[in-house]
Amino acid sequence: MTAETKETTKAYKKGKIHDISLDLLHRDVHQPRKHFDQDEHEALKKSIADKGLLYPVLFRVDENDNLILVSGERRLKACRDLGKETISAMRVDSDRYDEIALIDNIQRVELSPIDEAEAVNNLKVKYGHSQEQLGxxxxxxxxxxxxxxxxxxxxxxxxxxARCxxxxxxxxxxxxxxxxRATSQKKAYDALIASLGMPRKEIKRPRLTITKKAITSTDNTLKCIKSIDLQALGDDRDVVVSKLQELMQEIQNKLSSIEG
Structure with a gap:
């Protein structure tokens, strides 16, 4: 970086909005958002093209006087894709820029559950925050x-x-x-992913095979016949006996077809 550029970075007052060249802003490797949804990106581009940039991006100045993007990568990317040369940006304190980045991302567009978990965990490890402090x-x-x-x-x-x-x-x-268990966790995750692409009917208990259906029907019939008390049927006994004889004949026909 030239001496002239370094002198320029000193002019960026904290909390004040500046119009900065897109080429001067560098991506932060610790940016909490790792996945960018293409549909949301296109919608953001259209919004910026129609109404302009409503919120400035945030940046910090590092020890080498480089301008590092703290938050607003989606807005920066959209502006670049639209062919813009500059963007409204505000300088923030660089001491805890990662906290600012996480808060800004959560408040504007929800991070994916994984990006959010990793960002919150990074703050917990780096600063020793309790869960209450993080909350x-x-x-x-x-x-x-x-x-x-x-x-x-x-x-x-x-x-x-899962990130994307x-x-x-x-x-x-x-x-x-x-x-x-890692293996059980992977199986559960694969099942979860598979279920997302399946119609609701297919997620239910699998259909019975023809063999299982036949066995189930036979078992149910046997239970029903065993429960019949012919002596207690009175005048209706003849009707039931007739049906049992009809059933017996049908069973004999089925068995005869197998023997044949």
């Missing part, structure tokens, strides 16, 4: 923070796959995360 920070109840952090029990493989699946809720992933 106050991101505006969520302590038990919700506990559920968010529980997703870190998911394997790296599952987290990476919008249809997966925190609750659904939480049930998988509570399974301790």
């Amino acid at each position: 106050n920070l991101v505006g969520k109840a302590q038990n919700t923070v506990s559920d968010i952090l529980a997703l870190m029990k998911l394997s790296d493989e599952i987290r990476e796959d 699946r919008k249809e997966l809720s925190r609750g659904a992933l939480l049930m998988v995360a509570r399974i301790n």
